[in-house]
Amino acid sequence: MTLDWQVFLQDDGGGRTYLEWMFEAWGWTLSVAGSAWVVAMASGCLMGILRTLPQDTRLNVWLARLANAWVELFRNIPVLVQIFLWYFVLPKVFPAMQQVPGFVLVVLGLGFFTSSRVAEMLRAGIQAMPRGQRYAAMAMGFTTWQTYRYVLLPIAFRTIWPPLTSESMNLLKNSSVAFAVSIAELTMYAMQVQEETSRGIEVYLAVTALYTVSAFAVNRVMALVERRMQIPGLVVAGNVGGGH
Amino acid sequence: MSALDFSFVEWDIFNKFVLKGMLFSIELTVIATVGGIVFGTSLALMRLSGNKVLELPAVIYVNGMRSIPLVMVILWFFLLIPFLIGRSIGAELSATITFVAFEAAYFSEIMRAGIQSIPRGQVMAGQALGMSYGQNMRLIVLPQAFRNMIPVLLTQTIILFQDTSLVYAIGAYDLLKGFVTAGKIYGRVEEVYILAALVYFVICFGLSALVRRLQARIAIIR
Numbered sequence: 001m002t003l004d005w006q007v008f009l010q011d012d013g014g015g016r017t018y019l020e021w022m023f024e025a026w027g028w029t030l031s032v033a034g035s036a037w038v039v040a041m042a043s044g045c046l047m048g049i050l051r052t053l054p055q056d057t058r059l060n061v062w063l064a065r066l067a068n069a070w071v072e073l074f075r076n077i078p079v080l081v082q083i084f085l086w087y088f089v090l091p092k093v094f095p096a097m098q099q100v101p102g103f104v105l106v107v108l109g110l111g112f113f114t115s116s117r118v119a120e121m122l123r124a125g126i127q128a129m130p131r132g133q134r135y136a137a138m139a140m141g142f143t144t145w146q147t148y149r150y151v152l153l154p155i156a157f158r159t160i161w162p163p164l165t166s167e168s169m170n171l172l173k174n175s176s177v178a179f180a181v182s183i184a185e186l187t188m189y190a191m192q193v194q195e196e197t198s199r200g201i202e203v204y205l206a207v208t209a210l211y212t213v214s215a216f217a218v219n220r221v222m223a224l225v226e227r228r229m230q231i232p233g234l235v236v237a238g239n240v241g242g243g244h
Numbered sequence: 245m246s247a248l249d250f251s252f253v254e255w256d257i258f259n260k261f262v263l264k265g266m267l268f269s270i271e272l273t274v275i276a277t278v279g280g281i282v283f284g285t286s287l288a289l290m291r292l293s294g295n296k297v298l299e300l301p302a303v304i305y306v307n308g309m310r311s312i313p314l315v316m317v318i319l320w321f322f323l324l325i326p327f328l329i330g331r332s333i334g335a336e337l338s339a340t341i342t343f344v345a346f347e348a349a350y351f352s353e354i355m356r357a358g359i360q361s362i363p364r365g366q367v368m369a370g371q372a373l374g375m376s377y378g379q380n381m382r383l384i385v386l387p388q389a390f391r392n393m394i395p396v397l398l399t400q401t402i403i404l405f406q407d408t409s410l411v412y413a414i415g416a417y418d419l420l421k422g423f424v425t426a427g428k429i430y431g432r433v434e435e436v437y438i439l440a441a442l443v444y445f446v447i448c449f450g451l452s453a454l455v456r457r458l459q460a461r462i463a464i465i466r
Contacts, residue, residue: 076448077441078406081420084437092434093248169311176313180412187315191413200323204316212311 007199008206018193018203025189026210032107032185033175033214037168039111044118047071049148051119052126054134067119074116080177083109087181106178114171121163125156158229165222169215176211186210252430253439261429265422266443272340272418273405279344280404281397284351289381291356302352309349315413317346322414335416339408347404354396358389395459402451406444419443 008019050067053060086109091097137147179188190207194200290302321342326332370380409420427436
């Protein structure tokens with residue numbers, strides 16, 4: 001078997017080389033994953049917090065129920081099916097959504113899927129804290145918002161940072177399902193160029209390398225943040241492997 | 245709001261299109277779980293062996309697999325297997341081999357954590373009784389490691405079941421494909437996605453509720 005890397009210098013018929021196309025595809029992968037990460041963190045953190053609110057008012061009880069339902073809904077349907085629901089079904093049910101670009105729909109799909117896992121982590125992170133922390137905040141006269149902002153969340157985020165790191169890498173890898181709705185990202189690129197050039201091994205090797213590099217970069221950035229916000233003397237528990 | 249039309253739904257569709265795919269999805273999940281645990285435990289033991297020659301290949305394999313999207317792994321095997329053995333083996337068999345190989349990496353991380361969670365005193369007690377490494381692992385460490393890890397292993401299996409839908413990439417006939425095929429034939433392409441989502445949801449939600457109950461029951465009291 002001989003590898004023929006010349007294939008990347010060939011023209012794809014549209015005036016760009018396969019190499020240039022690949023870097024464009026990489027850009028799509030990174031922007032899908034990056035945007036979905038923002039959606040996942042925002043909605044996941046909100047839902048995670050709602051699930052741990054003190055159950056002393058009617059409103060809070062209902063908010064926690066809503067957040068629990070959110071997590072179960074987005075966690076128990078395969079991500080590929082969720083992408084199909086966003087891309088095909090919602091625009092059909094709500095014609096107004098037909099104006100929304102496919103990229104946005106995929107980002108929302110991936111983001112909300114990941115949000116259920118973020119919410120679950122944050123809930124566990126908050127609940128793992130000693131009750132005394134919350135009570136101390138209440139005794140100081142903190143409002144609920146202040147309790148979360150100054151007491152619970154700073155520690156909870158540090159606790160969940162290691163699993164959040166692997167979840168962020170999972171999100172990057174899961175962005176590959178966007179191929180199914182023709183987003184021109186790396187996996188889509190790999191499938192299409194494999195067919196066009198019959199140089200599957202070279203193309204897959206290159207794409208795999210880009211995924212590995214990206215996942216590693218995510219890992220390093222998250223580790224950097226983890227070190228930067230480390231509190232001396234605070235030991236946070238590690239996580240158990242699994243997921244994807 | 246444009247109407248969805250579910251009037252085409254009847255048992256016949258399930259029997260004709262969905263059942264076959266559903267059985268494959270379940271089969272794939274079971275084989276990948278069992279195979280993944282067997283190979284994953286071996287990989288975990290290699291990593292914890294303290295022998296560099298065994299450790300390094302296991303580390304490279306596990307970390308390599310875990311840094312690539314599952315869809316790419318599915319595509320890789322689908323491309324490489326015919327290339328290596330000289331003939332095509334079909335999307336279903338290719339998917340099965342892929343899932344065992346891929347899940348082994350994830351199960352190995354779970355088993356490694358499980359083995360490491362066993363207090364050192366247990367291993368030492370085994371050694372004090374004159375047990376060999378194999379006896380110690382088989383009789384003392386692994387049974388406890390499995391028991392501690394059952395909830396995590398089952399949760400991973402639920403994720404695995406959801407991920408079997410990704411065989412879509414090579415066109416294997418699974419649960420999702422069963423619905424998509426029915427949708428194409430009846431001209432109800434959007435509706436079947438909702439049905440598929442419902443079936444996946446019911447199965448996964450039910451299983452995770454079971455895992456939660458089991459978790460409360462099997463916890464070892466120390």
